[in-house]
Amino acid sequence: MKWSLSSAKTFRKCQRQWYFRNVFASPTAKDPERRAAFLLGKLQSVASWRGSVVDEVISGTIVGSLKSRQLPERQEAIAFARKIFDMQLATAKKNPLREPDMPVASWGRSYAALFSVEYGDGPTAEEIETAWREVVAAIENLLRHRGLLNRLLGAKSLFAQRPLQYQAYGVTVVGVPDLIAFYENEAPAIIDWKAHAVGSSDAWLQLAIYAGALVKCTPHKDFPENPSLRESADIRLLEVQLLIDRIRNHELDDEDRAAAEDYIADSASTMLTAIDGRKLADMSPDDFSSSPFDGVCADCSFKRICWETNA
Known part of the structure; x- marks a missing residue:
């Protein structure tokens, strides 16, 4: 099972929405409902x-x-x-x-x-x-x-939207930084572009996960060798808020990095428990709870197939 910060947030918000997006949806399945779920997930x-x-x-x-x-x-x-x-x-x-x-x-x-x-x-x-x-x-x-x-x-090489993944906690942890900059004689930088009108988002957790993934992943073949990269603490993390014109430099301490690891471990464990080793054929939307939060259903991309399933 693949784990990402976005899937973790979806699972916390609505397990059934997570099921449709991350388990049921498929761009290649013959089942038209699974294909429909994949397309709805693109909304x-x-x-x-x-x-x-x-x-x-x-x-x-x-x-x-x-x-x-x-x-x-x-x-x-x-x-x-x-x-x-x-x-x-x-x-x-x-x-x-x-x-x-x-x-x-x-x-x-x-x-x-x-x-x-x-x-x-x-x-x-x-x-x-x-x-x-x-x-x-x-x-x-x-x-x-x-x-x-x-x-x-001045970077030696730049990589935009390059997926990073590694195995941990029984899942494949996946992160896709907006930009990775490698340098000749210094640690790399990870940059996250944000386009929020109010600029209220603080991306420390997302960037901490990316930093950990860059250290732990199997490097892409075109990644340069970087002997200076030993720990995620070496990596510079920048959150660039484009609409409010602000750059935040995130300097994470050991407690922050431990918190990020705990977040991944706890979230992955909860997802794996929900699936309980079953294959898709043995699961149904009813096995996953709907959102306890007001307004989530109204804004959910999957409400059409969710409501049809529970009609």
Whole structure:
């Protein structure tokens, strides 16, 4: 079983939602309900979609420029963002869930699926306009951080959205940092981009998990050798809040790192207990409790199949 921070948060919020997303859903299963669950799991709010557009712009153009030892240009980044934004909005309005037999990969960069299209009337013009303004603001704020960009220019190598995984506590722990920067004679850095309008998120736990994964994982073949990397404490952890234009440097102590390990161990144990060694054929949604929190069902991507199952 794979474990990630997002799956742990989902399990805590609603075990049944976790079941549909992490156990039942499948892009390749012949069962149309499992395929439907996979597609429903791709639904995003307008805000989360806007954040994914920003991530794609950073990975697709800004990091590419830095790898070429050039500072990224605003005009190029904004033009790329506009292209991605418009393509994905057009796809989302068509609702790709209406074409369940078309593989997600075949959509390429144009794929996007919005919760408000599947379960409502779609995003309003004001929501779309706000989303675009925030995409531009996030990109411009990042490009103004010349100190950060110059530090990344000096990296030996940069890896965007590179999965890290290792075995622990009976599960496969998975983390996907937004950016890993390796240096010649110093410890690497892990950077997490955030695009929250209020900037209230503190990513210390997420970054601590990434740092542990970078130390413990089997390195990708193109990762450079880095003799200075011995402990997760060596790794610099940066949380970049793009909309409120703030950078947080997280310096974790032994207690923080122990807390992160305890979080993984406790969460993994609870998930494994819920599954209890069973295969999918021996499980049903009723085996997993629904959310005890108000409002979760209304915003759940899987409510259609969940409610049909329990009709």
